[in-house]
Amino acid sequence: MILAKDISFQYDANHQFDIPDIKLDEGEELLILGKSGSGKTTVLNILGGLLKPQSGTVEIGNTSIYDLKGAALDKYRGANIGVIFQKPHILSPLTVEENLQLAQYFSEKREKHLIEKMLNDLGIAHKKNSKISSLSEGEAQRVSIARALVNNPKVILADEPTASLDDENAAMVIHMLKEQASRMKSALIVVTHDQRVKEHISNYILMGGVS
Numbered sequence: 001m002i003l004a005k006d007i008s009f010q011y012d013a014n015h016q017f018d019i020p021d022i023k024l025d026e027g028e029e030l031l032i033l034g035k036s037g038s039g040k041t042t043v044l045n046i047l048g049g050l051l052k053p054q055s056g057t058v059e060i061g062n063t064s065i066y067d068l069k070g071a072a073l074d075k076y077r078g079a080n081i082g083v084i085f086q087k088p089h090i091l092s093p094l095t096v097e098e099n100l101q102l103a104q105y106f107s108e109k110r111e112k113h114l115i116e117k118m119l120n121d122l123g124i125a126h127k128k129n130s131k132i133s134s135l136s137e138g139e140a141q142r143v144s145i146a147r148a149l150v151n152n153p154k155v156i157l158a159d160e161p162t163a164s165l166d167d168e169n170a171a172m173v174i175h176m177l178k179e180q181a182s183r184m185k186s187a188l189i190v191v192t193h194d195q196r197v198k199e200h201i202s203n204y205i206l207m208g209g210v211s
């Protein structure tokens with residue numbers, strides 16, 4: 001489902017990363033733990049098709065994603081990779097439903113029933129017509145999760161999804177991600193410094209940091 005092999009990446013001579021090989025089949029989960037600055041977001045961007053490594057391959061499904069270029073990569077990413085960014089990537093002047101429609105538009109999937117299902121599953125169906133700017137932070141985070149998952153991606157990548165949450169809400173968000181990943185048989189990768197997540201995802205690797 002996702003295979004990252006022999007990846008090496010550097011921003012410059014002072015920021016080089018050792019990135020472990022990763023192999024996850026459908027429905028499997030992985031936690032990537034590391035302290036601030038260890039390169040977690042960098043790895044997530046590499047796995048998500050947003051940052052091309054200097055060497056190595058990332059395969060999702062049977063596609064070597066960095067063999068795709070420009071619009072083809074964008075489309076593949078939109079349809080197959082769901083990224084939950086550390087800072088929500090949702091458009092505040094639009095409604096909840098419009099944000100999800102936009103995610104479908106970019107992937108050319110356009111399956112309206114998936115929007116309804118996702119809003120129901122994440123408990124935000126009653127906010128469908130609300131503008132993002134009127135939501136609480138917790139609600140906005142759910143929309144951000146819904147937006148990442150609305151196309152039933154093969155791989156879900158979440159960057160620090162629990163960072164600013166108390167124990168109860170952190171557990172709820174991880175539970176939500178695990179439940180949706182399991183329902184869609186997606187591979188789930190969470191990158192975080194938050195040791196609490198180990199209680200919920202036992203398969204973990206440690207990021208070593210910049211070498």
Ligand SMILES: Nc1ncnc2c1ncn2[C@@H]1O[C@H](COP(=O)(O)OP(=O)(O)OP(=O)(O)O)[C@@H](O)[C@H]1O
Nearest residue numbers: 011012015034035036037038039040041042043193
């Ligand atoms: N575009 C860039 N150019 C040069 N260095 C960068 C760039 N982006 C990130 N870095 C550096 O690479 C290192 C890792 O950054 P990254 O954001 O991947 O870490 P992180 O583990 O996600 O950190 P945090 O938990 O604080 O978000 C940091 O030292 C950062 O300053």
